[in-house]
Amino acid sequence: MTDNEKRLVAIPSQTVGPFFHLGLTRGEPRGCLAGADARGERIRLAIRVVDGEGAGVPDAMIELWQADANGKYNHPDDPQNRLPDPAFLGFGRLATDKNGFATFETVRPGRVPGIDGAPQAPHINVHIFSRGVLLHVSTRIYFAGDPANEEDAILRLVPQGRRQTLIASPDAQEPCTWKIDFYLCGDGETVFFDA
Amino acid sequence: MKIFDPVPKGSQPERRYPGYVSTALRNPRQPLILMPQTLSELTGPVYGCGLIGETDNDLTRQCAGEPQGERIIVSGRVLDEGGRPIANTLVEIWQANAAGRYRHANDNHPAPLDVNFIGAGRTLTDAEGRYSFVSIKPGPYPWRNHYNAWRPAHIHFSLFGTSFLQRLVTQMYFPGDPLFPYDPIMQSIPDEKARERLISAFDLETSRPEWALAFRFDIVLRGRDATPFENKP
DSSP states (O other): OOHHHHSOOOOOOOOOOTTTHHHHTSSSOBSBOBOTTOOSOEEEEEEEEEOTTSOBOTTEEEEEEOOOTTSOOSSTTOOSSSOOOTTBOOEEEEEOOTTSEEEEEEEOOOOOBOGGGOBOOSEEEEEEEETTOSSOEEEEEEETTOGGGGGOTTGGGSOGGGGGGGEEEEOSSSTTEEEEEEEOSSTTOOOOEEO | OOOBOOOOTTSSOOSSOTTSGGGTTTSOSSOOEEOOOOHHHHOOOOOOTTTOOTTTTBTTSSSSSOOSSOEEEEEEEEEETTSOBOOSOEEEEEEOOTTSOOSSTTOOOSSOOOTTOOOEEEEEOOTTSEEEEEEEOOOOEEESSSTTEEEOOEEEEEEOTTSGGGOEEEEEEOTTOTTGGGOHHHHTSOOHHHHHTTBOEEOTTTOBTTTBEEEEOOEEEOOBSOOOOSSOO
8 A cells, every 4th residue: 555545535526416305305494594583684595506508407406504693603613702593503405496496594694704814704605416516516605785795805716707696686576585596607607616 | 723635636526527418517617716715614514413213224114114125234434534533424315226216206217116115314423433324225227318328326425524615425336336337427537546435345244144235335525634544444
């Protein structure tokens, strides 16, 4: 065995396939991230996943991970010296419907510390899984009009012309509802990250 | 907080893999944007505690009777790249039945459903990162990617680990399957050694006499500051 072989290497990803509902989204619904008592501004988040021909992806799975309204992750490694909102786990998971939509109910996240302690703009972390996606893609959702967006270190890594692909906008018809479309490929392609 | 090590080249699938036709319209054409790992990436859902029912890790006991097929035990450990066990993490699986048919509305493969088999399970790893399922061996099944395309028998696995960056959805295969060289989903992984990490090992030691054969599948998730580790899991 050579030195190189001594270190373990993470095993490869494979596609979630078309039948993931059976194992991942059939049981406890995870469309609502916030318990009835959760603190903060309750919002609906209407997400659509779109393929390279502009069609909604009917068999994608979206996972969300976010901080609570005070910017605290419900996770033991969050070093901030305050307790997370007990009514807010921060994890959401839904399959898209036949038109590629999935609507979550959550609270608007607070600001969490970023690189060198500078606060990040409020954001939600996203993984997208699907048939045809061998390794899930990862992105973020920011909120239109938030003044903190201007100084967010991660958004600033994104060329100006593509930043809007990460920014949810308020729905003109539905109050408290934010919309964002994720374009997996081609025109208006969403920015995906590699960390 | 320690950050995660980079992903070795060739160890993960190519996102746009021409042999797997549906990758073409569902994966980015632009390069991913490299970003630093912040608290958002280094934390992740703590999900699954309190969810697990008594028969959730035994797919042969979830219905009135026993399913058709070859009963198997699938077990292993969940570790990070430093060889450290990942305890109390949710492991979710789903699979086709012995005839290669999923209990799913969109599966129209003309093979029989089994009234005694749902094909989904979940469990939490123990303090040493161990997990174990009882199931039946899934059958291979055809798909429409290319002429005469068949998936090697596999079980889908989903793991959370301790951070959003460790999230993994994959498939476990069975040793010696003649379909491996023809399967673009598996062949999308450039490095042969990496492909082999998805093939379970026949495990006579864990097999239970007069009852079930066993397969071992150790799952390594991304690690932080991995130090050289002497033994493979």
